[in-house]
Amino acid sequence: MSQLDFEIAIIGAGVVGLALASRLSEKHSSIVVLEKNQKYGMETSSRNSEVIHAGIYYEPGSLKARLCVEGREELYTLCRKHDIPHSQITKIINARTEAELPQLEEIFNNGTRNGVDLRMLNARETQALEPNISTCGSIFSPSTGIISAHGLMDHFFHHALSKEATVQHNCEVVGIDQSSGGYVITLNESGSTSTITVEKIVNSAGLFSDQIAAIAGINIDAAGYRLHYCKGSYFSVSPSKGKLLNRLVYPVPTKDSLGVHALLDLGERLKFGPDVEYLSTNELDYSVSDAKRSLFLASIQNILPTVHDEDIAPDMSGIRPKLQTKGGLAHDFVIAHEEERGLKGFVNLIGIESPGLTASPAIARYVEGLLFA
Ligand SMILES: Cc1cc2nc3c(=O)[nH]c(=O)nc-3n(C[C@H](O)[C@H](O)[C@H](O)COP(=O)(O)OP(=O)(O)OC[C@H]3O[C@@H](n4cnc5c(N)ncnc54)[C@H](O)[C@@H]3O)c2cc1C
Structure with missing residues (x-):
């Protein structure tokens, strides 16, 4: 085999890609994380509820159930050991x-x-x-808690760097070709194109992970890998009503979501969300429409009847990378070594919606097992 630039390339520096870099860099010195944005964690990993989920709702035996329960315990241990802001708020x-x-x-x-x-x-x-x-x-x-997603990503990022991993920002993966002993990855860095060679690839590109799988030559419709963007918006409650709850309060869930619920963040701000809105195009539209006010108010008053229209305001949103179509069946995470598709050493992570933040350290361990089985 000719000399490769890196042993492992991780595409995407969200919480999952960074958890992987942090874990794999313990035993492997030649790791590169390729991130198209100017900084890590600028997409779904910084646009979520920041809840450490217990693992209540997922189908027993599914990856979501197993990796959530394992990841939750690992997160609490990590948080305590490395002072990552969190609270086991229940x-x-x-x-x-x-x-x-x-x-x-x-x-x-x-x-x-x-x-x-x-x-x-x-x-x-x-x-x-x-x-x-x-x-x-x-x-x-x-066992449910809340965590600073940025605090967690900062920890994974700095730990990976301390173990000699490389994180390249402003570096978009635009091509993947097989070569003897591995892959050639084509990169677009601020308009100029370059290539690197690697032995293994982990596709952890979040909302774009189906497109990365397609670039690698997989028919994503035949494989069932096409993603559907599903936005979740939040409304915040004014500080004067922010102390009405002591913990997270969820309604009984619907088929498609956990239902708009009450969230407290580490700054004790009270928010409600996320709702469920399938987008007609796969565009990153994070605007939160005030037109949702009356629907939100109804959900909020179901939990807290004393919150009124003047107490709430549109807040942030995030977009779920869903394998589930609108009204379709729920899907488990896809975490697959694509050897049978002729892509040895290529692992796809697709549909890593909630509880991906909670599960991130357990996903990293699982992927390591697939790569080095
Ligand atoms: C509304 C909402 C609420 C949620 N709440 C929770 C919660 O409370 N608890 C929980 O456990 N989970 C929650 N989640 C899920 C959690 O946020 C995600 O599972 C997790 O952030 C996924 O991380 P990731 O690293 O896979 O993806 P991302 O954070 O999306 O990272 C992927 C990265 O890949 C990069 N990338 C994409 N394409 C390319 C390319 N071609 N080249 C280079 N880089 C590329 C992107 O720029 C991005 O930085 C929620 C999600 C949403 C949307």
Whole structure:
């Protein structure tokens, strides 16, 4: 084999790409992360709820369930060890009506099968935790928390650099060709084109991961890898009403989402979201329309009846890279070594929506296992 520039290229410096770089650089000295933006973490990894999910809702046995539960524990350990801002704030899933109680029980059973520590609370016990909500009972999740996504990415980034990994910003992958012993990657750096050679590739390009798979020669429709962009917007609540909750409060979920829920961030700001809006084109449109105000207000008042129109304002949004079509069936993460498609040493990560932030350290371990099985 001729001399390669790097052993492993990771495409995308979001939280997953950085978690991978941090992990793989422990044992491998020749790693490059290729990122098209001017800094890491400028897309989905900085546009999310920053919740450390417990792993309650995912189908038992799925990658989402397994990697969320494992990743959550790894995150808490990392946070404590490296002072990454976080709080194990806990969460409740609240049934507002008697009619929602059977669904609550199903969620409880599902979460328990995933190995999540949960407790059923009656209305009185729930009210003792959250006096300002209207409730018929809830599930209490003690292991749910919140984290600074930037703090986590900063940690992964600096750890990877300290272990000799290279992170190249402003560096868009525009071509992938096989060569003897690996791959030639074509890069666009501020308008000028160059190539590097690598032995292995991990496609961790988030919203563009299907396009990277296509560039590598995979028919993404036949493979079921085409992504559908699904925006999630948030509205914030004015500080005067920001202290009405003590923890995260979720409604009983719908088929497509966890439902607009109450989030507290590390600065104790209260936000509600994200809603579910499939975009008609795969464009990065992060605007939050004030036209959603009345729908948001209805969801917010379902949880906190004393919040009024004048207390809320459009906030931020993020875009989910969904394999699930609008109204279609839920999908698991795709994390696949594409050897059978003739791409030895090429791992695709596609559809890494929630709980990708929580699962990031566990995804990194899983990918390492695929690359070096
Ligand atoms: C609204 C919303 C709320 C969420 N809430 C939570 C939550 O509370 N908890 C949780 O665990 N998860 C949550 N998630 C999911 C979580 O944010 C994602 O799973 C995670 O951030 C995915 O990280 P990533 O590194 O795969 O992708 P990204 O962060 O999208 O990173 C991919 C990177 O690849 C780069 N890239 C793309 N194409 C190229 C190219 N051709 N060349 C070079 N670089 C390229 C991009 O610029 C980008 O930086 C949420 C997601 C959304 C949208």
